Amino acid sequence: MRAALQALFVTFLWSTSWVLIKFGLEEIPPLTFAGLRYMLAFLVLLPFLWQPVGTAVENGKRPSPLPPALSSLTKTDWLYLILLGIIFYAITQGAQFVALAYAPAVSVTLIWSFTAVAVAVLGIFTLGERPNGIQWAGMLLALAGAVLYFYPFGLAEAQFIGLLAAFVGMLSNSVAAVLGRYVNRGGRLRPLTVTVISMGVGALILLVAGIVGHGLPVLRWQSWAIIIWLAVVNTAVAFTLWNHTLRTLSAMESTVINNTMTVQIAILAVLFLGETLDGRELLGLTAVVAGTLLVQMRRSK
DSSP, rough: OOOHHHHHHHHHHHHHHHHHHHHHTTTSSSSHHHHHHHHHHHHHHHHOOOOOOOOSOOBBBBOOOOHHHHHHHHHHHHHHHHIIIIIIIIIIIHHHHHHHHOOOOHHHHHHTTTTHHHHHHHHHHOOOOOOOHHHHHHHHHHHHHHHHHHHHHHOOOHHHHHHHHHHHHHHHHHHHHHHHHHHGGGGSSHHHHHHHHHHHHHHHHHHHHHHHOOOOOOOOOHHHHHHHHHHHIIIIIHHHHHHHHHTTTTTHHHHHHHHHHHHHHHHHHHHHHHHOOOHHHHHHHHHHHHHHHHHHHHHHO
């Protein structure tokens, strides 16, 4: 129960990120915003790669100044970690911030929830995993819910750009999920090593792209407070606590708790962002949540 409550608290922190991002985007360009968040989180996590080393010289060799986790990486490891950083951080997180700059948070998170469906489809070709009948039913239910939510499909140009960015981010997030499973398979690389290196690569790309596109931002203290909170609490602390809960919770329990984010984000968006949900949109959102949960059930078992 303690682990479940901790995991639920983490999903709440992650859900509040969407609201804080919407507030921060009023002043900060999206790519610069994403770059600053993940670069600061990278700097917070970076010292944890080092482990205490003795000052004595052993066997006539001085200890390497690099963290042991980095010294043991092969060229192939670096290639996959850099690729993961590009896909999961530079493209996926950059697309999320762009999407939230143009579209409502509820609409973006609805599209984002289709990551589970896309991963299941990708798994057919990359992992040889065939969806069962329940998973196919979940896909159809999620698609029907999305159609119901967006009907009659009348979108303003700005909102269309945001939803297109959300769709790109969802696809890249799905590819990153499959790639991440491959990188972490076998347990040879520490999760912290994978996270820190890929995050640093992606954050650098985002930050450079943001500065080139919009120049160096001059931000008020409120914007810096949002960036620091997102980086330290909602990224570094939240991911550490989530990994801690995975020692106790089963994959299915984690999946169910993680799926509550779509509902949490919708509630927070209504309360703090002034977004609205009518009965048809609420029914469509519920169908998407239920459908994506069905898709994830087999793999989580």
